[in-house]
Amino acid sequence: MANDLEFAGVVKRFGDFTAVRDLNLTIRAGEFFSFLGPSGCGKTTILRMVSGFIDPTEGDIRLGGKSLKGVGPNRRPTALIFQNLALFPLMTVAENIAFGLSVRGVPRADQAAVVRRMLDLIALPGLADRRIDELSGGQKQRVAIARALAVEPQVLLLDEPLSALDLKLRQHMRSELRAIQRRTGVTFIYITHDQGEALAMSDRVAVMSQGKMEQVGPSAAIYDHPMTAFVASFVGENNAIRGRVVDRRGDEAAVDTAFGRFTGRNPHGLHPGAEALIFVRPEKLKLNRDLPNRLTAKVTGRVFEGTSVDLHLDHPGGRPITVRLPNDDSLIDAAEGQALTAAFATDAATILPPGELARD
Numbered sequence: 001m002a003n004d005l006e007f008a009g010v011v012k013r014f015g016d017f018t019a020v021r022d023l024n025l026t027i028r029a030g031e032f033f034s035f036l037g038p039s040g041c042g043k044t045t046i047l048r049m050v051s052g053f054i055d056p057t058e059g060d061i062r063l064g065g066k067s068l069k070g071v072g073p074n075r076r077p078t079a080l081i082f083q084n085l086a087l088f089p090l091m092t093v094a095e096n097i098a099f100g101l102s103v104r105g106v107p108r109a110d111q112a113a114v115v116r117r118m119l120d121l122i123a124l125p126g127l128a129d130r131r132i133d134e135l136s137g138g139q140k141q142r143v144a145i146a147r148a149l150a151v152e153p154q155v156l157l158l159d160e161p162l163s164a165l166d167l168k169l170r171q172h173m174r175s176e177l178r179a180i181q182r183r184t185g186v187t188f189i190y191i192t193h194d195q196g197e198a199l200a201m202s203d204r205v206a207v208m209s210q211g212k213m214e215q216v217g218p219s220a221a222i223y224d225h226p227m228t229a230f231v232a233s234f235v236g237e238n239n240a241i242r243g244r245v246v247d248r249r250g251d252e253a254a255v256d257t258a259f260g261r262f263t264g265r266n267p268h269g270l271h272p273g274a275e276a277l278i279f280v281r282p283e284k285l286k287l288n289r290d291l292p293n294r295l296t297a298k299v300t301g302r303v304f305e306g307t308s309v310d311l312h313l314d315h316p317g318g319r320p321i322t323v324r325l326p327n328d329d330s331l332i333d334a335a336e337g338q339a340l341t342a343a344f345a346t347d348a349a350t351i352l353p354p355g356e357l358a359r360d
């Protein structure tokens with residue numbers, strides 16, 4: 001495709017520290033793509049290489065098949081929105097949006113037309129003459145997007161742009177950003193350590209850990225079919241139970257654990273004898289005893305979450321098992337110290353090789 005962004009064997013080292021390891025990836029033109037990972041995993045470093053502020057130590061970044069090597073930041077068809085937005089507080093909304101255009105010597109009349117178009121796009125038509133320091137957080141956010149899009153970049157890079165907003169506004173801005181991306185068709189590359197944000201907005205998500213891309217795919221695939229212990233534990237909540245594979249059948253396997261024998265999906269085709277972690281999400285643990293895998297343990301805690309209630313079950317040698325029950329008529333009154341049996345389907349569990357788990 002014409003404007004695909006391609007990373008070919010990209011490595012970034014700072015001295016003897018490797019911040020990005022052998023990144024091979026094609027981000028399609030017009031895609032909403034997110035890099036998701038904990039602090040320090042290399043997300044900003046990737047964006048800085050795309051925007052041209054730093055160069056890869058090895059490998060190449062290509063846009064539309066052409067290498068970006070030697071192309072300076074201001075000559076790249078990319079725009080970057082920082083976490084702190086970097087708007088000019090004493091200038092008006094219109095002046096901020098037109099800033100990049102006047103730097104490029106675009107005539108005033110044309111600037112005004114672009115500003116009008118951008119104000120419509122971000123749904124703030126009446127605010128052209130307001131000063132930035134008179135806007136709400138969400139309005140500033142939208143102006144930053146308009147300013148970046150005004151210069152018609154092919155790729156818009158967004159570095160945690162919502163992190164300064166409160167939760168409600170952040171959730172609202174997710175759908176707003178997604179809608180703006182759809183309307184413009186510009187490639188958005190979004191980086192965040194917030195998995196809810198990445199899953200909700202993106203066509204595809206790349207999960208990063210310590211400079212390495214662990215997995216890339218559509219949100220649902222990342223959530224339902226994690227391929228590493230890190231992805232399983234970082235994206236959404238998950239229970240991890242240690243065990244050993246005792247049987248393998250088709251795409252499934254059986255694992256012996258401290259709670260008994262469980263069956264689950266076996267995407268790596270682990271063989272009997274292999275050490276493994278079996279992952280089951282809290283919402284997949286049910287009180288329905290007809291399911292094939294049953295886990296009985298003492299209730300050690302109960303947390304009311306509003307739409308759901310989390311029960312914590314004792315897990316010797318591991319983190320407590322969380323069972324998430326919907327807050328409806330079926331809600332049971334499990335007291336602490338009481339034994340509870342939760343059950344799960346074979347296809348609700350994923351058996352993976354042991355590996356680093358994400359920290360809470």
Ligand SMILES: Nc1ncnc2c1ncn2[C@@H]1O[C@H](COP(=O)(O)OP(=O)(O)OP(=O)(O)O)[C@@H](O)[C@H]1O
Nearest residue numbers: 014017019037038039040041042043044045046193
């Ligand atoms: N100029 C630099 N010199 C040396 N080390 C650097 C430099 N820039 C980044 N690093 C290191 O590279 C690693 C990745 O940094 P990066 O800023 O890409 O992380 P991040 O994923 O964006 O984290 P955060 O979520 O905290 O913003 C970090 O360990 C950081 O300390």
Ligand SMILES: [Mg+2]
Nearest residue numbers: 043044045159
């Ligand atoms: Mg960063």
